[in-house]
Amino acid sequence: MKTSAPSSSIEDYVKVIYSFTEWQDKPITSSQLAQRLGVANSSVSEMVRKLKDQGLVDHKPYSAITLTKDGVRLALSMVRRHRLIETYLVEQLGYSWDEVHDEAELLEHAVSDTFIERMAAKLGNPQRDPHGDPIPTAEGRVLLPHAHRMSELDRGHTGRITRISDENPELLRYLSAEEIDLDADVEVIGRKPFGGALIVRIRSAGRTREYDLADEVTSALWVHSDRSHPGCVLGD
Template sequence: MKTSPPSSSIEDYVKVIYSFTEWQDKPITSTQLAQRLGVANSSVSEMVRKLKDQGLVDHKPYSAVTLTGDGVRLALSMVRRHRLIETFLVQELGYRWDEVHDEAELLEHAVSDTFIERMAAKLGNPVRDPHGDPIPAADGSVLMPPAHRMSELDDGHTGRITRISDENPELLRYLAAEQIDLDAEVEVRGRKPFGGPLVVRIGGRGGAREVDLADEVAAALWVHSDAAHAGCSMAGR
């Protein structure tokens, strides 16, 4: 008997669980899952039980929620859909990078696999979305760049901005207004006294300028070090 496809709610849950752990090792808790999805804790508890019954997550009471192999595969397919749609909206339809998330949330559940693969081909099979997040390949492999949060870097560290968190659309609009974008050259100059902002030099020779970045902004920027090697490919994590 043919099994029915997962519901949009299940797809959203596994995608959020994956995205939370994509750039860090710490797993997500039920409370954090509720906050990210904007639902009640009781709703999360019920859905996590359902996900566990379907073999998509591992979870014990009062512990974090982690994806199984099947859960990761489903999450990667949804992440691929979401990020390809975001890329298409920016490159082909002229959306701003702060506008695409909600649109992609709606469209990712509605389009077919054929549509997604033809979109990928049309875009030239991109490996990252407009915010620098890696786009999983059709086979589930992911090219993760070796990058670190700007807020965690030592003074004098140089590199390029390789990822910008898309959690806060207002922050994206602020960065656009300040002309801080992907692939910009950066050098961490140090903090101003008494818990002041992080001072960062942006841009290369001839166009470099110093900017003060609040903690929330610095934590949303990820830097690929000049000394780092190329990212490694991972299948299914």
Template sequence: MKSPAASSSIEDYVKVIYSFTEWQDKPISSTQLAQRLGVANSSVSEMVRKLKDLGLVDHKPYSAVTLTEAGRGLALTVVRRHRLIETFLVEELGYAWDEVHDEAELLEHAVSETFVDRLAAKLGHPTRDPHGDPIPDADGALELPAARLLSELDEGHHGSITRISDDDPELLRYLSREGIDVDTHVEVGPRKPFSGALQVLVSTADGGAGHPAELGEQALHALWVADDTPHEGCTLA
């Protein structure tokens, strides 16, 4: 997957634009882009103009920012690097899943495509990273699993966690303490009165004994669930 020469700032911008829209159809605005990158709106406006001149984004005043075909290709190149590095840090260097995002942010701009291809081969060409995000192949192809946010599921729904947002390391640590990881099976229970926390039954991918957990809105909007066959004996009281 070839990409034009680009600065780390350009790579960061196209990656954020892509990542924002990967799991939803809503495009990103300049304000949201500024918030995610931690920069001023004026800086975003200037960079978006530059990206448009380079043919990487489409943008009209007061409208959303969208990637062109070239912009998407560059974004997928960066995403592939980032997610392979995260996978390597967890599988080979013993990092916890809440530690790898910032490390990968630093390393993704410093490695060559040859390094990335050999890293993929070393890891056995994984198709997803430690948080369940798909890893593009060398041609930029990837497949998103059919999944819905846990917040959208009705009581009694069964499924397996297929993706967990890595935006908040503290949330990842909390989910680890609750035994929630990619491929963990969950059964949706009722909302608790007044507090609004959702009760779920958590069990391992092989159908082991489940345990209850209570998840607030932040967690519910960070977990994607794919339908599967209910495990025998896993029911909320």
């Protein structure tokens, strides 16, 4: 049984491992983890060994990295902190959604559990953050919407935007300028010839417009289908 709190580095690692697999089934590799954290592969190898020794990950040489039950529990705690802080910054302090990620990265390690729970209560215990990512409950339950990347949708598909990746702040600023936001209604019209842009009709902010969206944009947008299951609960 661990007697000391995990370091911020350990918390960051398990959070990134979880976040990589939250919207897909494919586990993360050491090189992908290094890229996401902006560190050398050798640093990742050393930290993964430490995580394995602490019972937080399962890993064999040259294979992908997966979280254990204890690792998932710690990751969900950190994800809850991060996404609640992002939500608070947007709703209470007037931050834009492209500004909150880095601020939350700093704050999530510094505040107490009591602070986080009072923040959650102040916000009305929201189920998602400003980008549409689900906020785990204090008990570690996650309501994950059943959604697909817009880039994977066929002509005639309809739904609404339920998640927008926050990996690229410039992309978030572009979407904001184009008034493409969460819960916007979407209809896929088709695709430009020769692998060109996806043509979509989006109703947002009270008006309907057609867009020609590049793959970099449509890969960052997740759409909940009008015909799909409302979602699944993880953590039971």
